[in-house]
Amino acid sequence: xxxxxxxxxxxxxxxxxxxxxxxxxxxxxxxxxxxxxxxxxxxxxxxxxxxxxxxxxxxxxxxxxxxxxxxxxxxxxxxxxxxxxxxxxxxxxxxxxxxxxxxxxxxxxxxxxxxxxxxxxxxxxxxxxxxxxxxxxxxxxxxxxxxxxxxxxxxxxxxxxxxxxxxxxxxxxxxxxxxxxxxxxxxxxxxxxxxxxxxxxxxxxxxxxxxxxxxxxxxxxxxxxxxxxxxxxxxxxxxxxxxxxxxxxxxxxxxxxxxxxxxxxxxxxxxxxxxxxxxxxxxxxxxxxxxxxxxxxxxxxxxxxxxxxxxxxxxxxxxxxxxxxxxxxxxxxxxxxxxxxxxxxxxxxxxxxxxxxxxxxxxxxxxxxxxxxxxxxxxxxxxxxxxxxxxxxxx
Amino acid sequence: xxxxxxxxxxxxxxxxxxxxxxxxxxxxxxxxxxxxxxxxxxxxxxxxxxxxxxxxxxxxxxxxxxxxxxxxxxxxxxxxxxxxxxxxxxxxxxxxxxxxxxxxxxxxxxxxxxxxxxxxxxxxxxxxxxxxxxxxxxxxxxxxxxxxxxxxxxxxxxxxxxxxxxxxxxxxxxxxxxxxxxxxxxxxxxxxxxxxxxxxxxxxxxxxxxxxxxxxxxxxxxxxxxxxxxxxxxxxxxxxxxxxxxxxxxxxxxxxxxxxxxxxxxxxxxxxxxxxxxxxxxxxxxxxxxxxxxxxxxxxxxxxxxxxxxxxxxxxxxxxxxxxxxxxxxxxxxxxxxxxxxxxxxxxxxxxxxxxxxx
Numbered sequence: 206x207x208x209x210x211x212x213x214x215x216x217x218x219x220x221x222x223x224x225x226x227x228x229x230x231x232x233x234x235x236x237x238x239x240x241x242x243x244x245x246x247x248x249x250x251x252x253x254x255x256x257x258x259x260x261x262x263x264x265x266x267x268x269x270x271x272x273x274x275x276x277x278x279x280x281x282x283x284x285x286x287x288x289x290x291x292x293x294x295x296x297x298x299x300x301x302x303x304x305x306x307x308x309x310x311x312x313x314x315x316x317x318x319x320x321x322x323x324x325x326x327x328x329x330x331x332x333x334x335x336x337x338x339x340x341x342x343x344x345x346x347x348x349x350x351x352x353x354x355x356x357x358x359x360x361x362x363x364x365x366x367x368x369x370x371x372x373x374x375x376x377x378x379x380x381x382x383x384x385x386x387x388x389x390x391x392x393x394x395x396x397x398x399x400x401x402x403x404x405x406x407x408x409x410x411x412x413x414x415x416x417x418x419x420x421x422x423x424x425x426x427x428x429x430x431x432x433x434x435x436x437x438x439x440x441x442x443x444x445x446x447x448x449x450x451x452x453x454x455x456x457x458x459x460x461x462x463x464x465x466x467x468x469x470x471x472x473x474x475x476x477x478x479x480x481x482x483x484x485x486x487x488x489x490x491x492x493x494x495x496x497x498x499x500x501x502x503x504x505x506x507x508x509x510x511x512x513x514x515x516x517x518x519x520x521x522x523x524x525x526x527x528x529x530x531x532x533x534x535x536x537x538x539x540x541x542x543x544x545x546x547x548x549x550x551x552x553x554x555x556x557x558x559x560x561x562x563x564x565x566x567x568x569x570x571x572x573x574x575x576x577x578x579x580x581x582x583x584x585x586x587x588x589x590x591x592x593x594x595x596x597x598x599x600x
Numbered sequence: 601x602x603x604x605x606x607x608x609x610x611x612x613x614x615x616x617x618x619x620x621x622x623x624x625x626x627x628x629x630x631x632x633x634x635x636x637x638x639x640x641x642x643x644x645x646x647x648x649x650x651x652x653x654x655x656x657x658x659x660x661x662x663x664x665x666x667x668x669x670x671x672x673x674x675x676x677x678x679x680x681x682x683x684x685x686x687x688x689x690x691x692x693x694x695x696x697x698x699x700x701x702x703x704x705x706x707x708x709x710x711x712x713x714x715x716x717x718x719x720x721x722x723x724x725x726x727x728x729x730x731x732x733x734x735x736x737x738x739x740x741x742x743x744x745x746x747x748x749x750x751x752x753x754x755x756x757x758x759x760x761x762x763x764x765x766x767x768x769x770x771x772x773x774x775x776x777x778x779x780x781x782x783x784x785x786x787x788x789x790x791x792x793x794x795x796x797x798x799x800x801x802x803x804x805x806x807x808x809x810x811x812x813x814x815x816x817x818x819x820x821x822x823x824x825x826x827x828x829x830x831x832x833x834x835x836x837x838x839x840x841x842x843x844x845x846x847x848x849x850x851x852x853x854x855x856x857x858x859x860x861x862x863x864x865x866x867x868x869x870x871x872x873x874x875x876x877x878x879x880x881x882x883x884x885x886x887x888x889x890x891x892x893x894x895x896x897x898x899x900x901x902x903x904x905x906x907x908x909x910x911x912x913x914x915x916x917x918x919x920x921x922x923x924x925x926x927x928x929x930x931x932x933x934x935x936x937x938x939x940x941x942x943x944x945x946x947x948x949x950x951x952x953x954x955x956x957x958x959x
Contacts, residue, residue: 294682331702336766
């Protein structure tokens with residue numbers, strides 16, 4: 206008899222545990238504390254009696270739905286249906302499972318590479334009129350408005366949406382996978398600035414060509430800002446390349462000129478993992494010092510030409526328009542909001558320069574002499590190459 | 601009025617297609633979505649006293665049964681499990697939304713408490729309340745749903761704001777001596793024509809806008825029923841048996857007080873959703889109540905009622921029908937007892953065809 210009473214007490218205790226969990230969960234639900242309620246209900250479902258209790262599973266389904274876990278809600282509703290003990294429970298659980306099955310689908314948003322951090326921008330083509338689905342999308346919007354790591358899977362009411370700039374149709378019971386580029390996931394407007402990248406590089410640069418054969422390889426300092434723009438990556442940059450060059454007398458001269466500003470437009474190769482591979486085309490306006498010209502006296506001063514007999518050799522700084530092609534490879538941990546990256550840039554370029562039409566040449570004794578350049582002596586071209594390790598900060 | 605009756609046969613290119621039947625049920629009330637891409641119908645199991653509602657794609661012939669869904673909501677999380685009212689025997693009265701709000705619909709359904717509520721397709725009850733709700737009509741601009749409800753008495757018109765369905769509906773009529781039924785919207789969504797049912801008969805009334813009092817359009821004895829606004833808003837078509845209690849005739853009237861109705865056709869079978877206008881408002885397609893000719897489908901030119909065309913589509917024992925435009929073609933859905941060539945004709949089945957050119 207004692208054993209029977211102990212068994213009854215044990216059974217009551219188990220039943221009380223389920224009832225206790227459910228009661229506590231309902232208290233939390235009244236307060237709107239859904240995660241706490243779910244924890245209680247899952248605690249109930251972990252008990253032997255709770256695991257086959259249709260009300261426990263039905264409540265789990267409704268709470269998971271409130272927490273936007275439609276797949277989990279659907280699974281729980283089907284369990285409630287399986288364990289239903291009468292027609293009323295069966296109808297209610299089956300009807301709810303049918304609603305979830307027929308009114309929701311899934312969208313998987315795939316980034317250019319796993320771990321990409323960005324934002325979701327979701328707009329229904331036809332705003333929902335069903336108050337509950339409107340509320341569902343409102344809760345979803347509050348949850349997805351923050352930056353998050355991709356890929357993600359969303360449960361959405363069936364219908365047509367604009368998802369980060371492109372249409373997607375959600376079909377009942379199906380998952381559709383869509384890919385979005387980094388610029389699409391980066392957002393727009395000021396939000397875009399949050400994925401800006403600052404780059405600082407130090408490397409070497411060299412000009413080639415008969416008209417610049419006296420220029421030596423030089424150090425190049427580089428600073429750039431890159432932003433996503435219209436599906437591409439736009440950048441502006443500043444460089445400084447102080448230049449050493451050979452003089453006709455065999456000396457090595459130095460010029461601190463060599464500033465340039467420019468812009469480039471590129472795109473990020475997809476599926477490159479954590480490496481950001483970015484080919485770009487660009488332009489810069491640059492000073493190229495040390496361009497040599499031969500000059501003859503003209504009575505008042507000197508007239509200089511490209512190459513010819515020389516009573517005076519002058520070295521001028523030309524201003525060149527430079528067309529460039531750049532390949533940048535960076536390693537950046539995109540799963541972090543703010544992150545440092547390292548990489549290299551390789552740049553090939555073609556300069557179309559022009560020297561000023563006149564100037565004052567400084568002789569060794571400090572005396573200044575005037576010179577003019579013949580028109581056909583002002584232009585010059587050069588082919589350039591730069592190699593630049595760099596660090597970047599993305600945020 | 602002497603009608604010039606023409607016979608228009610269905611060319612092979614407009615071939616009649618049978619879309620479906622339900623064993624033991626008469627199909628009724630076919631209804632096209634405004635874009636003509638979806639079709640709904642009811643299956644009436646008279647003996648079992650059950651009405652089922654179906655909607656789907658007429659091209660593929662795939663139709664789904666429409667059922668109210670259980671939606672727990674916040675309060676249901678703490679109320680009893682298994683306490684939701686179960687669906688009753690009748691699901692009917694489907695009304696499509698305009699295309700501007702997507703392909704949606706509302707319908708009416710009874711529950712095991714013998715109450716009728718309106719439901720949003722795929723959604724839960726709209727403004728549930730004790731007292732039967734029915735006859736929903738979606739305004740062409742997509743903003744409103746007007747319906748008849750017995751919640752405050754014998755049947756008044758109520759208005760739901762589609763953009764705020766969670767708000768209680770606004771009462772539009774409050775005549776204690778009459779019930780207001782069969783609302784029909786003007787194409788600009790500003791006016792509603794409806795039937796005022798009273799002890800003195802059923803007549804048409806016009807709500808000139810959603811805030812003013814209604815004005816009378818007809819003042820006849822007996823029954824004037826199921827008004828239907830023309831797509832161009834110029835006229836309202838309706839059925840009336842004021843001439844002969846055993847016969848319904850088809851009329852049109854301009855939607856203004858004092859307008860005199862014009863008789864279009866005698867002896868017609870009232871359509872479940874009212875007279876069916878062609879999309880250009882030039883004709884009304886109807887079923888002639890003529891046992892000898894097996895209730896043929898006909899079309900009358902509204903501007904010249906002497907021109908009536910019998911449409912030889914190949915079906916007999918015709919009933920409810922609906923007309924809509926889709927992909928540049930005017931389509932007809934009709935329930936009928938069968939085709940002329942059928943050996944057996946019993947329960948009403950659903951057919952679709954392109955409407956031939958009308959005189």
